[in-house]
Amino acid sequence: MLDVFQQLQLMLGGVSTTLAISILSLFFGFIIGLPLAFIRSYEKSLGFLVDVFEKVFRGVPELVLMLMFYFGFGLFVPFPFGNAFFTAVFVLSLRSAANQSQIFRGAIRGVGEEQMVAGSSLGLSRWQSIVRVMIPQVFIFSTPGLGSEYALLVKDSAYAFVLGVIEIMKVTDMIRAATYDPVTPYLASAFLYILLTFPIATYLDAWGSRKKKKLGL
Amino acid sequence: MANVMECRHLWKTYKQHIVAVKDVSMQIGKGEIKLIFGPSGSGKSTFLRCMAMLTLPDKGDIFLGDECLTKPGVDLNKARARIGFVFQHICLFRHLTALGNVELALRRVLKFPKEVARERALQALREVKMEEWAHHYPAQLSGGQQQRVGIARALARNPDIILLDEPTSALDPELIGEVIDTLRDLATKGATMLIVSHEMPFAREVADEMIFYDEGKIVETGPPEHFFKNPHSERARKFLTRLIKKTQREQNA
Numbered sequence: 001m002l003d004v005f006q007q008l009q010l011m012l013g014g015v016s017t018t019l020a021i022s023i024l025s026l027f028f029g030f031i032i033g034l035p036l037a038f039i040r041s042y043e044k045s046l047g048f049l050v051d052v053f054e055k056v057f058r059g060v061p062e063l064v065l066m067l068m069f070y071f072g073f074g075l076f077v078p079f080p081f082g083n084a085f086f087t088a089v090f091v092l093s094l095r096s097a098a099n100q101s102q103i104f105r106g107a108i109r110g111v112g113e114e115q116m117v118a119g120s121s122l123g124l125s126r127w128q129s130i131v132r133v134m135i136p137q138v139f140i141f142s143t144p145g146l147g148s149e150y151a152l153l154v155k156d157s158a159y160a161f162v163l164g165v166i167e168i169m170k171v172t173d174m175i176r177a178a179t180y181d182p183v184t185p186y187l188a189s190a191f192l193y194i195l196l197t198f199p200i201a202t203y204l205d206a207w208g209s210r211k212k213k214k215l216g217l
Numbered sequence: 218m219a220n221v222m223e224c225r226h227l228w229k230t231y232k233q234h235i236v237a238v239k240d241v242s243m244q245i246g247k248g249e250i251k252l253i254f255g256p257s258g259s260g261k262s263t264f265l266r267c268m269a270m271l272t273l274p275d276k277g278d279i280f281l282g283d284e285c286l287t288k289p290g291v292d293l294n295k296a297r298a299r300i301g302f303v304f305q306h307i308c309l310f311r312h313l314t315a316l317g318n319v320e321l322a323l324r325r326v327l328k329f330p331k332e333v334a335r336e337r338a339l340q341a342l343r344e345v346k347m348e349e350w351a352h353h354y355p356a357q358l359s360g361g362q363q364q365r366v367g368i369a370r371a372l373a374r375n376p377d378i379i380l381l382d383e384p385t386s387a388l389d390p391e392l393i394g395e396v397i398d399t400l401r402d403l404a405t406k407g408a409t410m411l412i413v414s415h416e417m418p419f420a421r422e423v424a425d426e427m428i429f430y431d432e433g434k435i436v437e438t439g440p441p442e443h444f445f446k447n448p449h450s451e452r453a454r455k456f457l458t459r460l461i462k463k464t465q466r467e468q469n470a
Contacts, residue, residue, distance in 0.1 A: 123298025216356025
């Protein structure tokens with residue numbers, strides 16, 4: 001049996017693991033997705049590779065990807081795919097990169113080609129125009145999309161449960177098994193997921209809207 | 218007189234069949250102001266963008282001073298840094314303040330230290346009478362004010378020449394005057410300018426030469442008086458008559 005204090009302690013550990021998976025995946029998804037969006041927008045020759053990547057990682061269910069990488073590749077490449085936490089973050093990062101690439105591509109179109117031209121007209125290089133002119137505006141444009149992408153990641157981190165990662169879902173299952181209570185643990189975890197997603201996504205959205213209004217984007 | 222900018226036998230075709238620039242040659246000397254006018258869709262903007270190498274021409278040569286910009290291997294960013302460009306749709310960077318807009322190229326292209334760049338940017342804003350708006354974002358400014366910042370952004374680097382693509386045509390009529398005043402100031406200070414514009418009273422006042430451009434070609438050139446009194450080509454005559462009538466209507470209204 002687990003007493004309430006132990007349950008809470010377990011849950012707290014689960015929450016931090018869920019947060020770690022989500023935030024790391026959002027971060028790596030950003031690092032990979034942003035360049036992909038610019039490649040797709042400005043380098044038509046490589047664009048089709050990005051397209052294939054996006055189609056694969058948006059089209060295949062996360063569960064399939066995770067099981068494939070962990071049990072499939074993990075068998076032959078134990079390092080790093082033998083590590084469940086790593087594999088969960090790896091798969092979700094790539095999935096998120098594919099999503100974020102699409103979000104940013106829309107934002108690049110929204111900011112407009114003319115801003116790049118204005119950059120070149122001043123003698124800025126393409127790279128400088130992208131970094132100094134496009135990315136700050138693209139980021140503001142993308143905040144609602146990034147907010148929901150974060151929420152999506154928090155929810156999808158639950159798939160890591162099947163790899164045995166001790167996140168919210170796994171802890172819920174452990175508590176259910178130990179207490180024979182099939183209701184309360186699920187309600188508690190549902191509440192926790194809402195708590196983790198809703199405020200941050202809403203805040204990002206509101207921040208972006210305010211910024212957009214101010215800058216007339 | 219040494220030419221600040223020159224183009225020889227310039228061609229630009231879109232989608233294989235729309236010829237926007239058809240074998241155009243022209244030159245512009247230091248301190249000269251040339252004004253291009255002509256019907257919309259005739260390729261004036263494309264021509265101006267080619268001159269700034271913002272759109273690459275298919276054939277022909279462009280010279281900035283002695284340097285040929287159309288040779289392979291030319292550092293175009295460096296060349297563009299010497300050309301000021303003012304856009305019809307203004308195209309200010311919306312995430313930067315007026316000062317930030319003007320400062321950007323000074324810091325990142327000319328690599329001025331922060332204080333020097335700031336001083337130069339403020340001076341450019343002073344020249345267009347926008348210094349007190351330095352810390353406002355474009356969205357907080359009127360169209361005329363935005364375009365004045367656009368002009369400050371173009372001239373802050375002390376470019377060899379300023380190209381202006383219909384700088385007033387996207388503005389509400391009551392905002393055109395302040396932009397024209399700014400351009401008049403520039404003209405009296407001896408700036409070299411190539412302007413696409415239909416502001417005829419302004420053209421008459423400041424232009425050394427007017428260029429009637431139609432269907433991708435320079436149809437006729439001459440001093441303003443020539444065009445207002447007796448243009449040779451039928452097309453220029455018709456176009457000007459319409460334009461002058463429109464201007465009079467606006468002034469009476």
